[in-house]
Amino acid sequence: xxxxxxxxSGPSGVRAGLQAAVLGSPIAHSLSPAxxxxxxxxxxxxxxxxAIEVTEQALPSFLAGLDDSWAGxxxxxxxxxxxxxxxxxxxxxxxxxxxxxxxxxxxGGWRGxxxxxxxITESLTRAGVGEAPxxxxxxxxxxxxxxxxxxxxxxxxxxxxxxxxxxxxxREVVALGEVLGVRVEPATLDPSEKLVTADVVISTLPGDxxxxxxxxxxxxxxxxxxxxxxxxxxxxxxxxxxxxxxxxRDMLLWQAVEQVRLMTGLEPAPAVMSAALPA
Numbered sequence: 256x257x258x259x260x261x262x263x264s265g266p267s268g269v270r271a272g273l274q275a276a277v278l279g280s281p282i283a284h285s286l287s288p289a290x291x292x293x294x295x296x297x298x299x300x301x302x303x304x305x306a307i308e309v310t311e312q313a314l315p316s317f318l319a320g321l322d323d324s325w326a327g328x329x330x331x332x333x334x335x336x337x338x339x340x341x342x343x344x345x346x347x348x349x350x351x352x353x354x355x356x357x358x359x360x361x362x363g364g365w366r367g368x369x370x371x372x373x374x375i376t377e378s379l380t381r382a383g384v385g386e387a388p389x390x391x392x393x394x395x396x397x398x399x400x401x402x403x404x405x406x407x408x409x410x411x412x413x414x415x416x417x418x419x420x421x422x423x424x425x426r427e428v429v430a431l432g433e434v435l436g437v438r439v440e441p442a443t444l445d446p447s448e449k450l451v452t453a454d455v456v457i458s459t460l461p462g463d464x465x466x467x468x469x470x471x472x473x474x475x476x477x478x479x480x481x482x483x484x485x486x487x488x489x490x491x492x493x494x495x496x497x498x499x500x501x502x503x504r505d506m507l508l509w510q511a512v513e514q515v516r517l518m519t520g521l522e523p524a525p526a527v528m529s530a531a532l533p534a
Contacts, residue, residue: 260465261327269454269520271300272324272488273326273463274303275303275304276306276329278309278327279306279331279334280332280334282307282308282309284489290508293531294512294523296527297523297524297527298523300521303534309494311337316447323360325360326519327514327517329353329357329476330358336398338358339355343362345362345368348405350367351435354402359518361497369399369488369515370511370513370514371510373509374386376456377509378501381501382501382505384456384477384480385512387456388413388477390416391416391457392416393417393480394444394451394465395419395427395459395460401427404428405435405437408437415438417429417440417441418443420444421485425441429439446470446471447471448471448474451474452476454481456477456478458480463490465491466490468492475496478497479500481500481503482502483503484502484507504532511529
């Protein structure tokens with residue numbers, strides 16, 4: 256085990272002065288530095304974490320310039336897919352999803368992983384989703400929707416309907432479901448009371464795009480995860496009458512908790528991290 260790997264041995268064995276960052280473009284709005292720095296402070300680590308503007312074109316040279324002072328990277332759009340051929344290895348789930356949001360040092364290279372799925376799973380569980388929800392509806396068919404399907408698979412969902420504007424996008428998510436062992440059916444993005452009354456509804460749409468569904472949200476009985484978080488509540492979340500609600504802030508928090516755990520080998524305090532988020 257090299258020096259970088261050896262840092263994960265508990266508080267007394269964690270190397271001092273390491274650095275991490277979130278990369279993307281645009282990136283100035285990112286809340287990740289607040290979350291990670293709060294975690295480091297509570298863990299007694301003198302690590303740094305900052306947001307760095309990196310485009311898809313600049314990513315190869317940025318990765319090539321990293322040394323063993325780096326504990327890891329968080330990635331946001333547009334880097335989650337284009338990083339895959341640039342790292343030494345990729346976890347199976349992240350490869351299936353075509354979405355890497357975490358880069359970690361391993362051996363002499365870098366490993367791509369995905370903590371978005373954990374973030375969605377934890378958010379839904381804490382919002383009240385019990386074991387093995389039967390039905391689920393996902394609004395949208397992009398990268399977040401793919402992670403949502405993987406999370407629903409972890410929770411044991413039996414029937415998942417993916418609503419998309421573009422049939423080809425829905426077909427991609429259906430194919431992913433087959434790989435993950437989750438039965439996924441495509442549907443149009445037209446409001447349907449039947450779909451909004453699923454055990455779980457996950458909206459990956461921009462905040463206002465879910466507004467047409469708000470009119471039927473009063474029929475809801477399950478848990479909603481709305482991936483938007485600003486402004487909050489969204490029209491859909493504001494009208495929701497179901498069992499519970501989680502937001503994009505919850506997703507952001509829990510995926511960051513898992514990232515800190517992977518980068519440090521320590522257990523961060525989610526309450527401390529959550530308190531660091533702006534109101």
